[in-house]
Amino acid sequence: MKLINKSRNLIIAENVKMCRSFFSRLKGLMFSLSLKNNEALVLEAEKESFSLSSIHTFFVFFPIDVVWLDRNFNVVDVKSNIRPFSLFIRPKRAAKYVIELKRDMAWNIGLNDKLVFI
DSSP states (O other): OOEEETTTTEEEESEEEEEOSHHHHHHTTTTOOOOOTTEEEEEEEEEEESTTTOBOOTTOOSOEEEEEEOTTSBEEEEEEEEOTTOOOBOOSSOEEEEEEEETTOOTTOOTTOBEEEO
């Protein structure tokens, strides 16, 4: 599956892994050694929420960029260069999807951009 920024007509990632179960969302990128430039991990919550879309980077051994989407796939927040072992990373608005990317891969994503998975 690919992740595309429809607002800017750009491919963000060509290899997207969806995490829909509680345990896959809980694990996320923990204990991973890295992400490639063309990879993304998407954590999908049951509903839009602050608590379900908040993350940490305990046992994530490399910096990441994070993008939050609402239920309509519009970007509600973007944070770049989140360091390993950060405690509590929360979006500015409630989100349903959390996209984790390799550091510096969210440079072409802005607030209110429309992202799609194909």
